[in-house]
Amino acid sequence: MMTRTLSAAAALSLVACAAVSTVPANAEDASSFAQGAGEGQGRHVKVMIVSMFGPEGQVWLDRLGPWQDIKVAGLSPDYPAVHCNKQDVCVMTTGMGHANAAASIMALAFSPRFDLRHTYFMVAGIAGIDPAQGTLGSAAWAKYLVDFGIQWEIDGREIPSGWNTGYLGINTKSPSDKPPLDYRTEVFQLNTKLTDAAFALSRSVTLSDNAQAQAARAKYGYAPANQPPTVIQCDTLAGDTWWSGTLLGERARDWTKILTDGKGVYCTTQQEDNATYEALTRAAAVGRVDLNRVAVLRSGSDFDRPYAGQSSADNLLNYAAQGGFSIAIENLYRAGNPLVQDIATHWAEWREGVPSR
Numbered sequence: 001m002m003t004r005t006l007s008a009a010a011a012l013s014l015v016a017c018a019a020v021s022t023v024p025a026n027a028e029d030a031s032s033f034a035q036g037a038g039e040g041q042g043r044h045v046k047v048m049i050v051s052m053f054g055p056e057g058q059v060w061l062d063r064l065g066p067w068q069d070i071k072v073a074g075l076s077p078d079y080p081a082v083h084c085n086k087q088d089v090c091v092m093t094t095g096m097g098h099a100n101a102a103a104s105i106m107a108l109a110f111s112p113r114f115d116l117r118h119t120y121f122m123v124a125g126i127a128g129i130d131p132a133q134g135t136l137g138s139a140a141w142a143k144y145l146v147d148f149g150i151q152w153e154i155d156g157r158e159i160p161s162g163w164n165t166g167y168l169g170i171n172t173k174s175p176s177d178k179p180p181l182d183y184r185t186e187v188f189q190l191n192t193k194l195t196d197a198a199f200a201l202s203r204s205v206t207l208s209d210n211a212q213a214q215a216a217r218a219k220y221g222y223a224p225a226n227q228p229p230t231v232i233q234c235d236t237l238a239g240d241t242w243w244s245g246t247l248l249g250e251r252a253r254d255w256t257k258i259l260t261d262g263k264g265v266y267c268t269t270q271q272e273d274n275a276t277y278e279a280l281t282r283a284a285a286v287g288r289v290d291l292n293r294v295a296v297l298r299s300g301s302d303f304d305r306p307y308a309g310q311s312s313a314d315n316l317l318n319y320a321a322q323g324g325f326s327i328a329i330e331n332l333y334r335a336g337n338p339l340v341q342d343i344a345t346h347w348a349e350w351r352e353g354v355p356s357r
Contacts, residue, residue: 042115043070046088046347047340048108050123052101052272054079057093059333060124064089064340070114074107076100082108087344094272097240098149101272102279109283116283118351120194120293120343123276124336126328127236129300130249131220133267136213136303136324137229139335140236141199142296144264145188146256147274148239150179165251169258175251178258185278187259191292193354195233198295201338203231208330212323219307229300229327231335234267235260236298238274244316249305268298292353297336301328 051057057079061067067083075081076095084090094104109116127140134140154166169179179186207229217226224230237252256266273296283289301324306315342350349355 043084043113044088044115045084045090045119046350047090047343048082048116048119048121049089049091049336049340050105050121050276051091051093052125052270053093053096055329056125056332057091059329060091063333064091067091072107072111072113074111075104079104082114089340089344094276097271098238098275102275105276105279106282109279109288116289117287118293119289120295120339120350121280121289122198122336122339123273123294123296123298124332125270125272125298126301126325126332127268127270127298128244128302128304129269130234130253130267131222131225131303131305131307133224133234133265134232134300135217135225135227135229136300136322137207137209137327137331138224139202139207139229139231139297139299139331140268141195141202141231141233141335142236142268142273142298143190143192143195143233144235144256144260145190145273145277145296146235146237146259146264146266147183147186148237148252148255148269149241150183150186151255165247165254167251167255175254176258178261181259185274187264188274188277188281189260190294190296191354194293194295197354197357198297198336198339199231199233201342202335205231205334205338207231207334208327210323210327212321213327216303216322216324219310220303221308225303225307229331232267235264236268236270236273236296237266238270238272240271242316243269244305244319245312246305248312252304268300269304270298273298295339297332299328299331299335301325 049060064085069081071081079093082090082092094101151167152170156166159166163175165175168175172179220226253266256264280289284291302319302322306312
């Protein structure tokens with residue numbers, strides 16, 4: 001299951017970028033910034049924080065400003081500007097789902113307004129979470145990005161005898177077969193050195209929590225679901241269909257294992273990350289970005305399957321009652337900012353690649 005927002009936060013998603021303190025994008029009027037954003041100047045960026053909807057971006061905009069707004073042709077009309085600060089840290093919001101993520105990242109990556117050749121990209125968004133791997137508010141750094149949507153599906157009421165699911169890889173013969181990966185976007189492996197560095201910098205931070213999430217966790221009779229949130233390492237699954245259920249969750253675990261040859265561990269479910277990475281891959285092919293500088297952080301805002309005695313429908317329809325939304329948003333900042341600040345303040349160590357420490 002994937003969740004985005006409560007009704008009040010939904011309204012924020014359309015206006016969040018307009019609500020921040022900014023300075024003009026014109027270089028002459030923004031002399032306090034190290035580099036202007038005028039057309040053709042190619043503003044240098046140390047860290048590009050990629051959010052998917054308003055509240056995910058707002059948690060950064062509220063804390064790391066003041067900001068210089070740089071409009072980029074081709075971005076979402078809801079989020080038409082990239083926001084950059086004096087540290088050369090920028091925040092962009094793609095819009096939700098595969099199509100918005102791919103289109104916005106392509107627009108950014110091929111814009112002449114930025115020099116992204118040495119930029120570190122940190123995708124930071126909320127997600128559904130597997131209660132066997134994390135809990136509400138947990139912040140997970142991924143090493144693998146797996147697409148859950150590129151599968152064949154047979155109606156669950158007509159599953160062949162002997163199958164445990166109606167899903168199977170495209171051009172395979174059974175649910176356990178690994179597909180030929182003809183789409184070339186089914187699975188991506190991130191730079192392990194960067195993911196490990198991000199985890200090391202953040203693993204000891206104190207994460208946000210609240211009483212509502214604690215009560216929701218207590219309904220699960222096992223750890224780590226019923227434990228306080230922590231920073232973890234496990235992998236993320238993308239697909240535009242929101243889902244909830246124990247059997248679908250089992251398929252998510254199995255599918256991750258199949259596509260990563262047993263190396264990946266599924267823990268979060270979201271919509272955009274394979275699309276975002278593929279867009280960056282296209283840009284990397286012509287030297288505009290470096291794929292070794294991409295990190296993905298997803299925080300658990302709701303459980304992807306019900307607790308014992310709860311229906312999958314109740315888990316999905318009443319996801320907001322779990323109380324994970326606000327702490328998941330906050331924990332994106334708490335878990336992600338140590339990496340952002342280390343890169344920005346120790347740029348000499350990071351400029352040529354992830355430092356060995």
